[in-house]
Amino acid sequence: SDGAYVKKGTPIIQLDDTVNRAKLDSAKANLVFSESNYKRMLLLGKKGAISQQAIDQALADLKGKKAIADEAQVLVSKMLLTAPFDGVLGKTKVNPGEYVGIAQPLVSLTDTQHLRVEFNVSEKYLSLIKVWQQVTITTSAYAGKEFHGKVAYIAPTINTEDRTIAVYADIPNDDQRLAAGLFVNVTQALGFENNAILIPAVSLVATIDGQQVFKV
16 A cells, blocks of 8 residues: 555565466466477387487477476566565555556655765865765754765766766665655765864955965
8 A cells, every 4th residue: 555664575566467377377288288298209219219309309399388488477477566675655656457558657665764865076076085984964854963874876977067976875764754855965074184273264265366364
């Protein structure tokens, strides 16, 4: 049902498999006959009653019938849609008895316990960003609350339009407080500098060459 939590492998939607099952039953029947025929050929071959060519033809027919049966079994199994991972079902987009076309979306499944935050970083930080660096996110949905994760992917190419690098970090969400699609603010730790002198931001003076500060 809509909004239900399902485990990996749970049946979600059963498509009409009447025709496919009929083809599978026919393929299985042909396979059984082919297997019996091959065994008879082997027995006759041991007695020298038939040629090796007849035995080879029976074996080839058996392999062909088995391939057809395997294909029919695959088609039947594809009629039952199961959950590829643990997650929460969205709103079903079809009703029982409705015609379903190829590539038609039927229902969404969201892994709410393992979320990913996607963001872009300026190319000037290329030498500083690393996989497994810590990322902290905040959102207006939970004022004052911080959520933590780690960088899992850094794009191998730079976006030529805005000169940025695509990055994403995995955010554990075991308590399922965060929702997929939520807008967040991201802070990524690029490292630490020991013995650094800290000054208030208001002390910086903007110049043509960048930022300056007066030392007294």
